[in-house]
Structure formats: structure tokens, C-alpha cells
Amino acid sequence: MARAPATAMPHRPGMPVPMPWHAAALQAAVASGVPSILVHGTAGTGERRFALAMAAHWLCEAAAGPRPCLECAGCKLVEAGNHPDLRMIEPASMAAEAGEGEGDGEDETVEEKGKGKAASQAILIGQLRPLTELARITSHRGGARVVVIHPADAMNISASNALLKLLEEPPPGMRFLLVAHRLQRVSATVLSRCMRIALPMPTATQAVPWLEAQGIEDAETVLALAGGAPQAALEAADPVRAALSKIWLRCVSEASTTALSAARDTKDVGAPQVLSWLVQWTHDLARVKAGSPPRYYPQQAATLQRLSATMTLRAITRLHRTLALRQRWIRHPLNPQLALESLWIDYLQAMGGR
Numbered sequence: 322m323a324r325a326p327a328t329a330m331p332h333r334p335g336m337p338v339p340m341p342w343h344a345a346a347l348q349a350a351v352a353s354g355v356p357s358i359l360v361h362g363t364a365g366t367g368e369r370r371f372a373l374a375m376a377a378h379w380l381c382e383a384a385a386g387p388r389p390c391l392e393c394a395g396c397k398l399v400e401a402g403n404h405p406d407l408r409m410i411e412p413a414s415m416a417a418e419a420g421e422g423e424g425d426g427e428d429e430t431v432e433e434k435g436k437g438k439a440a441s442q443a444i445l446i447g448q449l450r451p452l453t454e455l456a457r458i459t460s461h462r463g464g465a466r467v468v469v470i471h472p473a474d475a476m477n478i479s480a481s482n483a484l485l486k487l488l489e490e491p492p493p494g495m496r497f498l499l500v501a502h503r504l505q506r507v508s509a510t511v512l513s514r515c516m517r518i519a520l521p522m523p524t525a526t527q528a529v530p531w532l533e534a535q536g537i538e539d540a541e542t543v544l545a546l547a548g549g550a551p552q553a554a555l556e557a558a559d560p561v562r563a564a565l566s567k568i569w570l571r572c573v574s575e576a577s578t579t580a581l582s583a584a585r586d587t588k589d590v591g592a593p594q595v596l597s598w599l600v601q602w603t604h605d606l607a608r609v610k611a612g613s614p615p616r617y618y619p620q621q622a623a624t625l626q627r628l629s630a631t632m633t634l635r636a637i638t639r640l641h642r643t644l645a646l647r648q649r650w651i652r653h654p655l656n657p658q659l660a661l662e663s664l665w666i667d668y669l670q671a672m673g674g675r
């Protein structure tokens with residue numbers, strides 16, 4: 322069975338690190354030193370994360386060492402999605418807050434108007450206009466000002482032209498990262514102003530372990546169904562799973578967790594899934610305790626380290642066995658809520674009587 326690559330880096334959701342298969346492309350973008358970069362690749366392969374990683378590189382405030390350092394105030398603000406010198410320009414249909422980023426409509430085509438109240442899938446000139454203002458003011462944190470356009474092929478003609486003016490004479494300290502899925506839809510003049518970098522498709526050997534680490538079962542099938550694009554596969558496989566696994570990770574790793582609150586928070590995950598994750602989690606706890614890299618949760622190495630430090634290997638192994646034995650009956654619990662609670666009691670008691 323393929324194994325996820327171990328990484329020493331603790332992972333947090335939204336962290337501006339590229340997918341493993343885009344690491345070399347990020348190096349190339351960083352090494353280029355140019356202020357306007359256009360990356361292109363298949364949608365759903367991690368291109369948005371690439372854009373955030375590049376933005377964090379530009380906005381990192383670390384005095385020395387590799388950038389992004391992921392620890393400085395600049396990196397943390399990028400991760401939190403509220404760096405004052407970073408503008409993410411995306412179609413309104415992608416924007417997290419409904420209604421925000423909607424154009425003023427003056428340049429909407431008949432086709433776009435025909436969509437009625439549905440959020441626009443295009444990037445409109447109204448979204449580009451604040452950039453002219455951004456170009457005039459100095460940066461909030463004294464570093465670069467970064468504009469990410471995702472995807473660049475969603476810009477309509479007037480938006481493209483507005484951006485072109487900025488790209489032709491880039492204001493000092495301003496950086497542009499354009500992400501395109503279909504190069505032929507990006508205006509030739511915009512293309513000519515950017516350095517182009519291709520984002521490779523991951524191989525199945527790279528993508529399958531990554532999907533498995535996100536809790537996707539039958540990753541090969543799911544990946545194939547999504548045409549080999551792992552991020553798309555993850556979203557298609559189960560839109561709530563990613564969110565649920567984050568909740569689960571919080572329950573499993575935070576000191577304030579009680580069995581009652583954990584059972585309540587993981588109600589939507591369900592007892593069978595919680596148990597299966599706990600079995601893998603305790604397997605990794607034992608591995609880390611014994612000095613091996615985690616197998617199922619490579620991105621949680623630091624958390625596993627911290628938790629396993631307070632337990633003996635024997636206690637971890639005993640917990641793992643108890644949980645593994647429970648898998649025989651968990652598929653049909655008589656009382657799902659009670660089943661969840663008793664799983665969490667097992668786990669949390671072993672972890673130090675929380």
C-alpha cells in the first residue's frame with residue numbers, strides 16, 4: 322500500500338503551503354524574482370493553495386531563512402485570510418460571503434445578465450477598480466502589496482483591460498499572481514506581461530496518498546472520477562468530510578475536550594467513522610512514540626508528538642487494541658450517541674483522564 326510522505330511540518334487548515342507536487346513550481350516562481358507571474362494548470366489540483374503560498378512568500382516578514390516561514394505575523398495573516406496587503410480577486414460565485422465582490426454591473430454582458438440573481442462566475446471590472454487605489458497607497462505592513470487573480474481566465478474584457486494597465490507599469494512593491502485554467506481564454510496582452518509557470522498534474526502515486534490522508538476511502542476510484550485532480554476529488558467525494566475531519570482533529574488534540582462535547586461535535590461524523598479515525602490515530606500515536614513517522618496523519622506529526630509524550634507506549638498500544646476490537650460491533654450501534662460518547666471516554670481517559 323502506498324504511504325503518504327512524512328513531513329516534519331505541523332499542518333493547519335488554510336496554511337499557505339503548496340501541494341507536494343507543486344513544490345518545485347513554487348521554487349521556480351520564487352527564484353524568478355519577477356513581480357507578475359501567471360501559473361496555469363488543471364482546476365482542482367491545488368492551484369489556489371499555490372497562489373496563497375506565493376503570496377505568503379512575498380508577504381513573509383521573517384528576517385532570515387526560507388519564506389514563507391509560516392510563523393511570522395505576515396504569514397499568519399495570509400493563513401487567516403485577512404492580510405491587509407493581500408487582495409484575492411475571485412468570481413462572486415467563489416467568494417465566501419454572498420454578495421461581496423459583485424461588480425456594479427456596468428460591463429456585464431447579456432449572457433451574465435441572463436443569469437439573473439445567481440452570483441457571477443466572471444471577474445468583473447468592479448472587482449478590479451479598488452486595485453488602482455491599492456496601487457496609490459503605501460502598504461499597511463511596510464512590505465509588498467499582493468494581488469491574486471483566481472482564475473485569470475474568468476476576467477471579462479473590461480476587467481482584463483483594467484488589470485493590463487497595472488501590469489504595464491507595475492506600481493513599486495506590487496506583486497501579481499494570476500492563476501489560469503485555460504490559457505487560451507486569457508488575453509494575449511495580459512499573458513505577455515507575466516512570466517508563465519506550468520503547474521504539473523500530480524501522478525496517482527502522489528495524489529492517492531494525499532487523498533487517503535484527508536480521510537478518503539477508495540482514493541483511486543475517487544481520483545479517477547475527478548480526472549486525476551485531487552482537490553476536486555476531495556470536494557466531489559464528500560463536501561462536508563473535509564470540514565468534519567477538521568472538527569474531529571480539534572476534538573482529538575485539544576486539552577479542553579470532554580467526552581460529552583466531543584460526542585456532540587462529532588455527531589455528524591458518526592460513530593463508525595470516528596472509531597475508524599481513532600484507530601488510525603492511535604496507530605500513529607504508537608508509531609510516533611516508537612520514533613517512526615506517522616502513517617495516516619503525516620501532517621499532524623507535531624500534534625502526535627505532543628500527545629504521545631505524556632503516555633507510555635504500552636498505554637497507547639492498549640488503547641489502540643481496545644478501539645480496534647470495538648470495530649466489530651460499531652457498524653450498528655443501538656444508540657449512536659451513547660456509542661460516540663463511550664468511544665470518546667475510552668480515548669480521553671487513556672489520554673490523561675480528560
Ligand SMILES: [Zn+2]
Nearest residue numbers: 381390393396
Ligand atoms: Zn513568514
